[in-house]
Amino acid sequence: MNRFPKTSAVMALLVVIAAGLLSVFDADDHDSVKVSSQLDTQIDNASERDTFEYFISGLVDNDTDTIEQRFEHYSQQRDGSEQLEPELFEKYMRYKAALATLKRNGGEATDFQGLHQQILLMQSEFFTADEQERLFGEENLLRELALTKKAIKESAQTPEEYQQRWENELSQLPPELQNSFRNATVLTALNDTNAMDTQSQYIAREALVGSEAAERLMTLDQKRADFDQQFDSYLVARADILNNASFNDAEKVQAINDLREPLFDKNQWRRIEALERIHDGQGE
Template identity: 65%
Template structure:
C-alpha cells in the first residue's frame, strides 16, 4: 500500500470519529502548568492548607516517582513569596507517612475503626513533631473522634430523638469552623451514598440533602463527567485500532493519533489525555 493510500485510510478513520464525537474543551486558566502533573492541567493548586497543597502534588504519585514530585514541588515553592513558602522537608515526611499509612490500611482491612484510629495516631507520632501533628492532622483526628462518638451515641440512644438531641449537644461544643467541617464531611458522605441509586431516586435524595438548585447542578456535573468519559473511551478505542494497524509504520501511527487527538479535544486537554493514554496502556 502506498503512502497516499495510507493517508487516505487515516483521513477516513478520523472523519468517522469526528462525526461521532464533539470537541470537548475546558479552558485552562492556571498559568503555573510547569508545576503540575499531566492530569492536573485544568485544575488549580490547592492552597487551602499546607496539607492540601501536599495532597495536590501527591495526587499523581501512581504515574510519577517521589523524586519527580519533590522536584515539581520545589519549583512551585520557589516562586512563592518567602513568607508563603512551605517546608520541603515536611513534604518528605508526609510522603513517607502516606506510604506507611497505606501499608497500615492494607494490613488492617478488618480491624475495628477505634483500633485503626489509635494506630494512625501512633503513626503520626512516629513521623512528626507535636506541632507538626497539630498543624497537619488536628482537624482530621477530631473528625474521626467525633465519628466514633457519634457511633457510640447511636448505639446507646433509646430513640432517634434522644440520639439527635445528644449528638447536637456534642456538635455545639465545637468551634463553628469545626462544627461546619464535620457537618460538611457528613453531607459529602451522604451525597456519595446516592451514587448507587437510579437517576430519579438519586435526585430526590440529593434534593433532600442540599436543595433543588444544588441537586440540579450536581446532575449537570454528573452528565458532563459521563460525556467526557464517553469521549475518552471512544478515542482510546480508535487509537487502539491505529496502533494495531500493521500497514502503518511507527511515524504514521504517531501522526494519525496526533491528528485524532487534535480533532477531538481542545489543546488545553492534550496532556490530560496523554496521561489517560498511559493509564490505558498499562
C-alpha cells in the same frame, strides 16, 4: 504644549506591559513544577496539606525524587514567609505510603476505634506534635466525632435521645468545626447516593442540598458520563491505530492526533494524554 501627560501615559503603559510579562513568567514558573497531567490545573495552596496533596497527585506521571524536586522548586518561588518545608513534605510522603499499607492490611475490619488509634500512633512516629496538629488536627477531631456519633447511636434508646445527645456534642465545637462536620456528613451521604437509580438519587440529593444543587450534580454526572463514553470509544479507535501494522510510528502519531482533534478541545489534550498513559500502564 505640555508633554507630561503623554509621558505619564507611556509610563503607565510600560507598567501594564511589565505586569503582564511578570504574570506570564510566574505562570511559566508554576508550570515548570507541574507534571504533564497537572498543566491545565491550578496549584492548590488553600493549606499546607492541600499543597502537599496536589504535588503527591503527580506520582501518576513521575517518581518520588522528581516530585520532591518540583515541590522544593515551587516553595523557593514563594515569598520568604510563605515558603513551605521540603523536609516536612518528604515526611508527609513517607507517612502517606505507610498509611496506605496500614489500610490495605486492615482489609474489611470494622474496628474503627483501633484503626483511629493506629493512625494517631503512625502520625506521632512521623511528625512532631505541632506538625501533627497543623496537618491533621481537624481530620483527627472529625474522626473522633464520628466514633462518638457511632457510640451515641448504639446506646440511645430513642431517635429523639440520639439527636439531642448528638447536637449537644456538636454544640461544644467551634462554629467552623460544626460546619466542617456537617459538611463531611453531607458529602458522605451524597457519595452514598451514587449506587441509587437516577430518580432515587435526585430525591436523596434534593433532600440533602436542595433542588438547585441537585440539578447541578445531575448535570455534572451527565457530563462525566458523556466524557467517559467518548473517551472509551476513543481508546478503542486508538488501539486499532496502534495495532495497525501498515502504519509506521510517525503515521500512528499523526493518525491518533487526527482522531483526537475533533473529539476533544485542545485544552483537554494534556488530560487525555495523561489518561492514555494510565490506561496503557494498566494494560502492561
